[in-house]
Amino acid sequence: GEDVEQSLFLSVREGDSSVINCTYTDSSSTYLYWYKQEPGAGLQLLTYIFSNMDMKQDQRLTVLLNKKDKHLSLRIADTQTGDSAIYFCADVAGNKLTFGGGTRVLVKP
Amino acid sequence: GAVVSQHPSRVICKSGTSVKIECRSLDFQATTMFWYRQFPKQSLMLMATSNEGSKATYEQGVEKDKFLINHASLTLSTLTVTSAHPEDSSFYICSAIGDRDSGANVLTFGAGSRLTVL
Numbered sequence: 585g586e587d588v589e590q591s592l593f594l595s596v597r598e599g600d601s602s603v604i605n606c607t608y609t610d611s612s613s614t615y616l617y618w619y620k621q622e623p624g625a626g627l628q629l630l631t632y633i634f635s636n637m638d639m640k641q642d643q644r645l646t647v648l649l650n651k652k653d654k655h656l657s658l659r660i661a662d663t664q665t666g667d668s669a670i671y672f673c674a675d676v677a678g679n680k681l682t683f684g685g686g687t688r689v690l691v692k693p
Numbered sequence: 694g695a696v697v698s699q700h701p702s703r704v705i706c707k708s709g710t711s712v713k714i715e716c717r718s719l720d721f722q723a724t725t726m727f728w729y730r731q732f733p734k735q736s737l738m739l740m741a742t743s744n745e746g747s748k749a750t751y752e753q754g755v756e757k758d759k760f761l762i763n764h765a766s767l768t769l770s771t772l773t774v775t776s777a778h779p780e781d782s783s784f785y786i787c788s789a790i791g792d793r794d795s796g797a798n799v800l801t802f803g804a805g806s807r808l809t810v811l
Contacts, residue, residue: 615799617799617800619802624805624807625804625805626699626786626802626803626804626805627737627786627788627802628802629799629800629801629802632799672736672737676800680739680742681727681739681788681800682739683736683737684736685735685736686735686736
């Protein structure tokens with residue numbers, strides 16, 4: 585089945601950029617998502633990218649997609665303490681969404 | 694934008710009782726709803742996919758008699774944890790997606806329901 589992998593943890597200083605990486609295995613993925621989860625809360629959709637795109641920018645967020653390498657990244661510019669959370673990438677193939685294990689981002693002042 | 698409401702957000706129950714969790718799409722018709730389970734510090738595990746008016750499709754290893762899913766209308770799906778036991782304690786999250794015409798053809802998640810079984 586589909587496998588989506590993320591690094592477990594990222595520590596970054598306030599004001600720096602954060603880059604969270606994700607790899608996936610299903611070449612038929614149609615959408616790829618980034619979600620943010622704060623403690624005890626549900627998932628908040630941050631952004632998504634269609635598989636026929638290679639970049640999408642939305643304010644402080646930049647998503648890069650390398651379809652050949654099946655690699656997705658999320659860059660957060662000017663990281664703030666409120667960005668501390670767990671970030672999940674997920675891909676859609678068919679009607680099925682598969683999540684990565686989540687990357688815990690800790691922003692230090 | 695699309696909003697999915699989940700209720701209750703927290704529930705504590707005694708072992709052996711049944712608990713119902715509701716998932717509602719507030720401003721769009723959800724053609725498909727998904728139920729996930731999340732253990733502490735882990736990712737989301739898809740439990741089942743439900744389409745309005747038809748039986749839910751359960752993922753391997755998920756007991757359909759234990760986790761009853763009803764998708765009675767295009768705006769409501771319910772998950773009932775029957776005869777709950779402490780190992781069923783978890784965070785349950787639903788998500789919904791509408792068709793292209795609904796303007797909600799991107800998955801939207803509810804805020805989750807934390808179930809604690811004593």
